[in-house]
Structure formats: C-alpha cells, structure tokens
Amino acid sequence: MKKKYGSSVLDISFRIITPFTLIYGVYVYLNGEISPGGGFQAGALLAVGVVLARLIMGAENKIYNVSGRSAVILAGVGTFIYALTGWVTMLRGGKFLDYGFLPFAIGSHGGHMWPALHATGILFIELGVTLCVMMTIIDILDVVVERTDIE
Amino acid sequence: MRVLATIILFIVTSVFCLNVTDLPVIGDPDSAPNSHVTPHYIEFSEEDTGSPNIVTGVLADYRGFDTLWETTVMFIAGLTAVIILSKNREERFLKKKKGDKK
Numbered sequence: 001m002k003k004k005y006g007s008s009v010l011d012i013s014f015r016i017i018t019p020f021t022l023i024y025g026v027y028v029y030l031n032g033e034i035s036p037g038g039g040f041q042a043g044a045l046l047a048v049g050v051v052l053a054r055l056i057m058g059a060e061n062k063i064y065n066v067s068g069r070s071a072v073i074l075a076g077v078g079t080f081i082y083a084l085t086g087w088v089t090m091l092r093g094g095k096f097l098d099y100g101f102l103p104f105a106i107g108s109h110g111g112h113m114w115p116a117l118h119a120t121g122i123l124f125i126e127l128g129v130t131l132c133v134m135m136t137i138i139d140i141l142d143v144v145v146e147r148t149d150i151e
Numbered sequence: 152m153r154v155l156a157t158i159i160l161f162i163v164t165s166v167f168c169l170n171v172t173d174l175p176v177i178g179d180p181d182s183a184p185n186s187h188v189t190p191h192y193i194e195f196s197e198e199d200t201g202s203p204n205i206v207t208g209v210l211a212d213y214r215g216f217d218t219l220w221e222t223t224v225m226f227i228a229g230l231t232a233v234i235i236l237s238k239n240r241e242e243r244f245l246k247k248k249k250g251d252k253k
Contacts, residue, residue: 032207033201033202033203033204033207033211034202034203034204035204036204036206036207038207038210038211039222068233072229072230072233075226075229075230076226076230078222078226079222079223079226082218082219082222083219086215086216086219096216097215097216097219099212109201112198114198114199114201115197115198115199115200115201116201117201118199118200118201118202118212119200119201119202121211121212121215122200122201122202122207122211122212125211125215125218125219126211128222129218129222132222132225132226133222133225135229136225136226136228136229137229139229139232139233140229140232140233143232143233143236143237143238144232144236146236146237146238147236147238
C-alpha cells in the first residue's frame, strides 16, 4: 500500500475510517425508522466523514468533499424536501404532513397501505433532516476555516 | 442592589422548593404525562406510523410539524454562521465602500 497522505495513521484514517463512517451514516439513515436513530444522527455521521477527509487532505481533497457554497444550498434543499413532503400531502387532500395521503409507498407492511405510506413519509422527511444537518455542519466548518485563512 | 437580588433569589428558590412536593411521583401510572396521550402512542404507534420504534413514530409522525421547525432552526443557524463569517461578503462590502468614496 503506497503511503500517500503523510503518516500511516492518516493513511488508515483516510482509506478505512472515512468510507466506513460514511457507509454507517447511510445505514443509520435507512434504518432510522426501525431502530433508535434517524436523520439527525445520520447527518452528523456523514458530516464527520467529510470533515475527517478534509482534516487529513486539506484543500486538495477531491474525493469526499462538498464545497462551502453547495453545502449552504444543499442545507436549504434538505429543509425544502421536508416541507415539500408536507405540501404534497396537503395537495392530495390531507392535512400538513399527513403521510397517509402520499401518492406512493416504498415497501409493504404485510399488505397494509396505511403503515407503508407512513413509513415512506418518515423516510422522506428524514432524508431532508439528514441533508440539512450534514450540510450545516460542513458549511460552518467551511466558513470558520475560510476565516482563519484570512488572518 | 445585591440585597434585592438575594431576596428575589431566596423567594424564587423557596417557591420552587415548595412546589417540588406537588410534582407527580416518578413511575406513577395516574400522573398527567402518563395518562393523556402516552397510552395511545404505546398501543397504536406501530399501526399508525409504520415504525416499530415509538420514539421515531412520535418524532417524525405525531410530532412532525415540530421536527420541521427544528430542522429549519438548524438551517438558519448554519446560514447565520455563513452570513457573519463569510469571506465573500466581506469583500463585497469593502468593494462597495470603496465605490462610495470614488
């Protein structure tokens, strides 16, 4: 294994810990409705993966990186996905965030439509929460680093 | 001023201490938090929300509106940090000032 990132500690962190943190973050998000956990924790884990990669590689990190500007935009997109789920259910005749009125369901809960629709709604809003939390952590890091470069 | 603050602190502390005895006993099945909607959540959470985990069911489904604004607060916090600390904004601001002088 060629050493590319300085010492072997940084090498192992970058090659092994960062990808596993990201995969674990995705797992926590997808498993959020079944086990304790969910959007907030998954977002924090995904952000830790990106922050770790950035700490090791610095500015020339091209593999696991989100630029500050797109992080701000994606944080807004995450919040918008959450609100959009509410609006979709409203447009289809339900109340705000009444997941029983969603147009489709992912998976089936033993053929029962109502729990499947609600699980789909939870999945969508947690996607929004995950994006928002992850990108907020990254963009705070980004502006703080940017500010340290000036002075 | 110090004396006044001490007196107010004493009064507030004694009010809190007196009210502690009126709090429900921990684990009391007839207390207000354990008798209003909690039994419904425990009984029907899985068929209502499709989530085997009651905490997620309450957080994302029964209390979904609350979580929406929680997310919005987080987004606004990040946006505020960006607005205050951003380099681009400072540059733009300084350029505008120079333009005014010209």
